[in-house]
Amino acid sequence: MEPEEPDAGPVVVGRRGLRTGWTTGTCASAAAKAAHLAIVSGRRPEWVEVALPSGRRVGFPVEWDGAGRAAVVKDAGDDPDCTAGARMTAEVRARGDGGEHVLRAGEGIGTITKPGLGLPVGAPAINPVPRRMILAALAEVGTEPVDVTFSVPGGKAMAAETTNARLGILGGISILGTSGVVRPFSTASYRASVVQQIDVAAAQGERTVVLATGARSEAAATRLYPALDPVCLVEVGDFTGIALRRAAHVGMHKVVFVGMAGKLAKLAAGVMMTHFHRSEVDTALLAALAVEGGAPRAVVEAATATATARHFFDACVTHGCLGPLALLCERARSACLAHAGPSFELEVVLVDYEGSAALWRTGPGGATSGRVRDAGV
Secondary structure (H helix, E strand, O other), X not given: OOOOHHHXXXXXXXXXXXXXEEOHHHHHHHHHHHHHHHHHHXXXXXXXXXXXXXXOEEEEEOEEOOOOOEEEEOOXXXXXXXXXXXXXXXXXXXXXXXXXXXXXXXXXXXXXXXXXXXXXXXXXXEOHHHHHHHHHHHHOOOOOOEEEXXXXXXXXXXXOOOOHHHHOEEOEEOEOOOOOEEOOXXXXXXXXXXHHHHHHHHHOOOOEEEEEOOHHHHHHHHHHOOOOXXXXXXXXXXXXXXXXXXXXXXXXXXXXXXXXXXXXXXXXOOOOEOOOOOOOOOHHHHXXXXXXXXXXXXXXXXXXXXXXXXXXXXXXXXXXXXXXXXXXXXXXXXXXXXXXXXXXXXXXXXXXXXXXXXXXXXXXXXXXXXXXXXXXX
């Protein structure tokens, strides 16, 4: 059943006053479903409904081009995203071979050319959560396998405003999103909301806050610290430095930062505003930590093989060499304390890229408690 149209637009979050939008992954799943419906029913729907990872269902208007391809226009809400207004387009063809659905990159969608992004080299730049969303949307239409080719007019030009090329994603933009919803991380209003949430926690008498950079690290933090009041869990986005200083200002006794290797690498280099448009991972720093940690040559080389910290992280885990990751946590912790001052106890937790396992927890004095596995789902 289709939802009423008023529920289809970006939601307004009253507490923050920010209009959220939809990710490229959500728009791609809607376009794919519409195109699949057209070949199954012979009719081109003007409206489709898809499920977000949370289970919430949302609807989108669908446009059609002369070639019979479905398009959903991305509304990024109040986030200043270069893909706002992008026409996420899908073309579906029946396979007829009894195999599985195949997702392909057409014009304006990037292709992976380097390791370290969690996707195979040669694959379309469709991250795991959006891929699951797309496959779920297709399954709502039918079980016969199809080929889906995604494209975005002007996608290559949009990608030029991102770091895709530097990361080895060539040909266009990526299909992204872990929640299906775009929250305006990079606006001044979101920065203000981070400060506000810490203030609210302090006003309630809380003296511990846990800072997480995104949905996956926040989920891990929730599992690692189940006894904390939810008000103490602050999704800081890229504003780690602002959050740390505010925590010091309001008299927090303990701060925990939970994040993945990419964010920790930037913090370790002293970069407290970690948005990818404004800063890059210092791969030379990663290489130095690998050497200091006694890592094998393969891990040292992985540090500078790509522009991502993920490739380095994966190499450390693959080779069972977690010493450099422990040093990364310690370096990040020292840099954070240098930025905010030593007025609170600071703990840094490194989680994997699924947010399902915490590998290291570094506390006061730089001592690392060792491999931790209590964030698992």
